[in-house]
Amino acid sequence: MTSRIHPTAIIDPAAELDSSVTVGAYTLIGPQVKIGAGTRIGPHCVIEGRTTIGADNQFYQFSSIGAMPQDMSHGGEVTELVIGDRNTVREFCTLNTGTFKEEGVTRVGSDNWIMAYVHLAHDVQLGNHCVLANNATLAGHVHVGDWAVIGGLTGVHQFVKIGAHAMIGFQGHVSQDVAPFMTVDGNPLAVRAVNLTGLRRRGFSNERIAVIRQLHKLIFRSGLTLEQAVEQITALRDEQAQDAQADVQLMLDFIAGAKRGLVR
Missing domain, CATH: 2.160.10.10 (Hexapeptide repeat proteins)
Incomplete structure (x- = not known):
């Protein structure tokens, strides 16, 4: 030695x-x-x-x-x-x-x-x-899920959760939980889109990505309350193939465990 x-x-x-x-x-x-x-x-x-x-x-x-x-x-x-x-x-x-x-x-x-x-x-x-x-x-x-990317000069507040496959842009000020699969940036921080580049690099099929884009639309673009979005996401889960079901369940579990509110 x-x-x-x-x-x-x-x-x-x-x-x-x-x-x-x-x-x-x-x-x-x-x-x-x-x-x-x-x-x-x-x-x-x-x-x-x-x-x-x-x-x-x-x-x-x-x-x-x-x-x-x-x-x-x-x-x-x-x-x-x-x-x-x-x-x-x-x-x-x-x-x-x-x-x-x-x-x-x-x-x-x-x-x-x-x-x-x-x-x-x-x-x-x-x-x-x-x-x-x-x-x-x-x-x-702070809890960070698998495959997350956190940009340079980003500060993450105590007790925040960052979901799997999420991406936080440069100089993010992160004081609320960041949902899985999403890209967030800006000040104040906001969800911009699905992290498509990251998902494709990790081999997500077009079918799985299409379901994740539906999650994005329901939670962040539909004008629904979070409770209403969860109801529709739960129904959506049961219509999917196994891999996509797991993605939907990951989102549902994350929302259920969010304590600081979601970045939206």
Whole structure:
């Protein structure tokens, strides 16, 4: 293992690193850290706290991973940061551990692309295959679904939920929940269209996209109340093939769980 670790790196003897982990110069790794096979840690990183990192991740220089939450009510309780596999974390990112206001864990899934200066606050739950552009800032307890894209310089208010396959444009001010499949931008933030480019890149059929466009029309363009739209969407679900039914159900579940109101 020593051949893969720069001699200036400081690694606590209690840390658990797979023998294939690479650690760059002047990086500091604390005693409660676990790092899986093939992960590469760049120079000048600090990885601390009860942090578990999976396989084949790459962390670029100058990131702070696993520091205590920036929460004034946090009493020093031991909480966690859990990161999956094959994530890329670019320069100057800050990923904090959780608080006991939820389950005490900040979670990052797998296959995410996290660009420079991104901040993930305590109790953030980031899904899989997400893209967070430079300076995206997620406050505490933000939940992000799979395949979401968050534009550069975007700020996301605490407790907001961002649905799967959603896209948030540059400099978004996100204080309400963003529905799955939708593209939002502007100030004030508004739904502009279905995220067609993203869905097509992920292999959604024309039939599935047509149903999602119906969801968009019912919720955001019809003038219906949200309750009326949900009634029509529920009826629409039962007429669809299996894949499209799952898409409709995803939207219904998201609306049912929305606590801060939908961006419309």
